[in-house]
Amino acid sequence: MTADARTPPGVSTTRQTLVLLRRWLLALTVVALATSLAVFLGVAGNADVAKERSVPAILASYDAQDALRNAHLAAVNNLVEGGAVLGGPGVDYQRQIAAAGQYLTLVAENNAAGDEGTQDIQTIEALLVTYTGLVGQADARFRDASLTALGVAALRDAASLLNDILVRLEDLRGKQLIALDGQVDNGWTNRLTAAVWLLPLLALGVLLVRTQLHLTRRFRRMVNVPLLLATVAVVGMVALTALSLWSADRLDRTRAGVHAVDDSRKRQLLEVGARAAYGLADQVEKQCVEACVDTTEELRSPFPPPPPPPTPGADAAEAASTDNAEVRADRDITNDADEAANSRFGEIVLCVLALVIAGLVLLGLYPRLAEYEKR
Numbered sequence: 226m227t228a229d230a231r232t233p234p235g236v237s238t239t240r241q242t243l244v245l246l247r248r249w250l251l252a253l254t255v256v257a258l259a260t261s262l263a264v265f266l267g268v269a270g271n272a273d274v275a276k277e278r279s280v281p282a283i284l285a286s287y288d289a290q291d292a293l294r295n296a297h298l299a300a301v302n303n304l305v306e307g308g309a310v311l312g313g314p315g316v317d318y319q320r321q322i323a324a325a326g327q328y329l330t331l332v333a334e335n336n337a338a339g340d341e342g343t344q345d346i347q348t349i350e351a352l353l354v355t356y357t358g359l360v361g362q363a364d365a366r367f368r369d370a371s372l373t374a375l376g377v378a379a380l381r382d383a384a385s386l387l388n389d390i391l392v393r394l395e396d397l398r399g400k401q402l403i404a405l406d407g408q409v410d411n412g413w414t415n416r417l418t419a420a421v422w423l424l425p426l427l428a429l430g431v432l433l434v435r436t437q438l439h440l441t442r443r444f445r446r447m448v449n450v451p452l453l454l455a456t457v458a459v460v461g462m463v464a465l466t467a468l469s470l471w472s473a474d475r476l477d478r479t480r481a482g483v484h485a486v487d488d489s490r491k492r493q494l495l496e497v498g499a500r501a502a503y504g505l506a507d508q509v510e511k512q513c514v515e516a517c518v519d520t521t522e523e524l525r526s527p528f529p530p531p532p533p534p535p536t537p538g539a540d541a542a543e544a545a546s547t548d549n550a551e552v553r554a555d556r557d558i559t560n561d562a563d564e565a566a567n568s569r570f571g572e573i574v575l576c577v578l579a580l581v582i583a584g585l586v587l588l589g590l591y592p593r594l595a596e597y598e599k600r
Contacts, residue, residue: 239443240597243590246436250586253432257425257459258579261466264422265571267413268469272476272565274337279405280562282335282342283483284555286398287490289328290391293353294497296321297387300360301504304367304380314364322357329353338400345397352390359383377505384505391494402483409480414473422466429582430459440593451589455582462578465571475565482558489550499531 299317329350336342360383366376412418433456440449 240594242439243594243597246432246439247586247590247594250429250432250436251583253425253429254579254582254586257422257429257462258575260425261422261462262572262575264413264418265466265469265568265575267411267418268472268476269566269568269572271408271411271413272472272562275405275408275476275479276562276566278335278337279401279408280479280483280558282332282337282401283398283405284558285328285331285335286394286401287486289325289332290394290494291490291497292321292325292328293387293390293394294494294501296325297360297384298497298501298504300363300383301380301501304363304376304504314360318360325353332397332401336401337404338397342397342400345393345400349390349393349397352386352393356383356386356390359386380505384502405480405483409473409476413469414476416470416473419467419470422469423463426459426463426466430456430463433459433586436590444593449589451585455585455589458578458582458585462575462582465574465578468569468571472565472567475561479558479561479565482554482561486551486554486558489554495529496531499529503531 296318299321300314303315303318329346333343333346336346338345359379363376363379363383366372366379408414433452437449437452437456440452441447
């Protein structure tokens with residue numbers, strides 16, 4: 226009596242159950258695709274921004290600082306050695322300044338710090354023009370023996386301005402790092418976000434198994450092949466969407482790599498800065514033996530004493546070793562960022578798998594529904 230009250234005469238309860246199962250399976254397929262695709266694209270989007278903007282801007286800011294420090298050291302060394310090199314303060318100085326300009330252009334092109342970062346870059350570029358002008362004045366005055374003291378003063382002003390530029394570059398890199406942190410710690414990359422896509426896929430998989438068992442009991446058939454294949458496709462969606470966790474881990478490794486090179490880069494910059502500062506202080510002492518003690522102390526105070534100069538062969542070997550280590554570290558960071566951003570066409574495969582699941586559900590239930598079409 227209870228069954229008759231719930232079910233209109235002539236309508237099969239088995240058919241109703243199958244229709245309900247089909248609706249739920251198709252609805253869960255849509256939900257699973259939507260959540261998986263959203264998380265997958267969310268992680269890939271953040272990784273892509275990190276790869277294309279934040280990481281290149283951070284690495285370029287390091288290279289710009291390194292080029293500026295080495296340019297200044299080259300200029301000071303020319304003056305310390307007493308050689309007025311034709312064409313300016315030295316070929317190495319010109320090369321390093323040109324490289325610094327190129328790195329600043331890269332920072333500007335890949336800036337991830339918004340308008341504030343753009344303003345910082347414009348300020349740095351303007352200060353760099355002033356810096357090169359001061360070095361040019363120092364070089365011109367050093368060519369005249371009677372203006373050597375003025376040349377030293379111009380070089381000292383250039384050193385002070387360079388320190389300001391480097392500090393601003395440090396602040397700019399800090400803003401790029403904040404942007405990178407936002408991309409790494411974004412909600413999409415949070416491991417708890419896995420529940421957003423995992424639960425609908427698990428629900429879909431469980432319902433497919435329940436449907437399989439229901440058909441086995443009701444129709445006494447061992448297995449429904451289309452529904453079995455649909456279950457396998459769900460497992461494929463789980464595995465594919467889980468790549469977002471791997472991408473998030475690679476993105477975190479990228480940030481760790483950036484922080485890891487920070488200490489070594491700063492140590493190298495400090496050593497180069499010390500050589501330039503102590504060389505300039507020696508020049509000041511030659512021009513002003515007693516009255517400029519405070520000035521020489523001011524020049525040397527920010528830096529520890531530089532290591533003794535190595536032999537030319539050892540110097541070249543050490544420089545090559547340092548450059549190779551920097552290249553390897555930068556390459557590892559870039560590779561991690563590339564791997565994190567590489568979706569491997571996962572978004573397309575997810576859509577295809579969802580369509581396959583929907584088709585297999587319809588195919589698997591159609592024969593059973595057809596049996597009850599006229600009942």
